Amino acid sequence: xxxxxxxxxxxHPYVYLGGAxxxxxxxxxxxxxxxxxxxxxxxxLLYILAGICGLFxxxxxxxxxxxxxxxxxxxxxxxxxxxxxxxxRYFSYVLCVAVLLLFIDRPLMSFSVMAGNSTGAxxxxxxFVPSMLxxxxxxxxxxxxxxWTTVRIALLGTLIAFVxxxxxxxxxxxxxxxxxxxxxxxxxCVGRNFASAYITVIRGTPMMVQAMIFYYAxxxxxxxxxxxxxxxxxxxxxxxxxxxxxxxNSTAYLAEVLRGGIESIxxxxxxxxxxxxxxGWQTMIKVVFPxxxxxxxxxxxxxxxxxxxxxxxxxxxxxxxxxxxxxxxSGIYFKSLECYCIAAVFYxxxxxxxxxxxxxxxxxxxxxxRELPSSN
Numbered sequence: 001x002x003x004x005x006x007x008x009x010x011x012h013p014y015v016y017l018g019g020a021x022x023x024x025x026x027x028x029x030x031x032x033x034x035x036x037x038x039x040x041x042x043x044x045l046l047y048i049l050a051g052i053c054g055l056f057x058x059x060x061x062x063x064x065x066x067x068x069x070x071x072x073x074x075x076x077x078x079x080x081x082x083x084x085x086x087x088x089r090y091f092s093y094v095l096c097v098a099v100l101l102l103f104i105d106r107p108l109m110s111f112s113v114m115a116g117n118s119t120g121a122x123x124x125x126x127x128f129v130p131s132m133l134x135x136x137x138x139x140x141x142x143x144x145x146x147x148w149t150t151v152r153i154a155l156l157g158t159l160i161a162f163v164x165x166x167x168x169x170x171x172x173x174x175x176x177x178x179x180x181x182x183x184x185x186x187x188x189c190v191g192r193n194f195a196s197a198y199i200t201v202i203r204g205t206p207m208m209v210q211a212m213i214f215y216y217a218x219x220x221x222x223x224x225x226x227x228x229x230x231x232x233x234x235x236x237x238x239x240x241x242x243x244x245x246x247x248x249n250s251t252a253y254l255a256e257v258l259r260g261g262i263e264s265i266x267x268x269x270x271x272x273x274x275x276x277x278x279x280g281w282q283t284m285i286k287v288v289f290p291x292x293x294x295x296x297x298x299x300x301x302x303x304x305x306x307x308x309x310x311x312x313x314x315x316x317x318x319x320x321x322x323x324x325x326x327x328x329x330s331g332i333y334f335k336s337l338e339c340y341c342i343a344a345v346f347y348x349x350x351x352x353x354x355x356x357x358x359x360x361x362x363x364x365x366x367x368x369x370r371e372l373p374s375s376n
């Protein structure tokens with residue numbers, strides 16, 4: 001809000017260009033047919049608002065003409081004088097109010113009428129947006145279940161993966177010391193190689209393939225115990241299988257994220273902790289790990305956002321996530337493009353608000369927020 005107020009109070013060099021674009025949009029909206037909920041209709045106020053838009057366009061065209069004729073000395077003309085720039089800024093405020101009123105009266109009210117007619121229709125309406133609204137209204141139960149499942153899998157999967165990645169990165173960074181006996185050296189080597197192999201395999205295979213392998217492997221294990229298909233589905237559900245897939249997949253990526261966070265800590269802190277009498281484990285738990293986790297918060301939040309999107313591949317095993325719900329609605333109404341556009345909007349909303357949450361947490365912890373690429 002503070003940035004918006006500062007933007008409003010400040011003079012801008014592109015006030016004429018921006019105002020001309022807004023004025024053109026305002027005239028375009030004023031020429032639209034009024035809806036049943038229109039409060040302007042064809043009243044004089046409509047023409048006044050359109051006239052404001054037209055006047056600013058004329059002002060911008062005059063400024064453009066002077067700019068072309070005084071290309072090198074335009075800053076010395078009347079259009080760039082402080083009084084004229086300030087007057088144009090105040091005029092742009094009036095223009096914004098006019099365009100806002102036109103937007104509410106024409107596109108917004110028309111959309112409200114269309115939404116009411118689409119959601120209350122007895123059959124699929126014609127048109128791209130009306131059919132989207134119709135399927136969104138009638139398939140709301142499917143979409144709610146899909147969104148809830150997607151959020152749960154992404155959130156729980158990231159939390160479980162974070163816990164597992166702490167164990168995995170502990171194995172990954174183990175190095176035999178001179179004072180270790182043969183058994184400890186052997187355990188450290190096996191743990192290090194196991195973590196390295198696990199991370200390599202998981203990061204080198206698609207999550208869709210992993211979902212299929214984990215689900216059918218678990219199904220065959222339970223089937224070998226003599227359980228029926230109904231009993232297996234109660235224990236080894238699609239949700240549990242999908243959650244395990246996301247958790248194990250994210251563990252490999254978060255382990256590398258935490259390893260990078262550990263390596264970013266100054267080695268002098270480790271030496272200082274050891275000089276104070278701390279053991280290796282005490283140094284890692286009390287000095288290194290807290291700082292590494294704090295530095296990795298942006299990447300961990302980024303992994304959560306990735307899991308929201310990548311959980312869509314779990315629909316191949318029948319997990320009732322947002323993608324599976326979208327496919328179900330698409331199969332009911334035989335409308336694919338409209339359904340997948342609805343899913344794209346839902347994914348965008350979830351990832352956008354998750355990004356805002358990640359930035360707020362990082363700002364609270366005083367960490368650097370970076371736009372990180374997809375780990376998958």
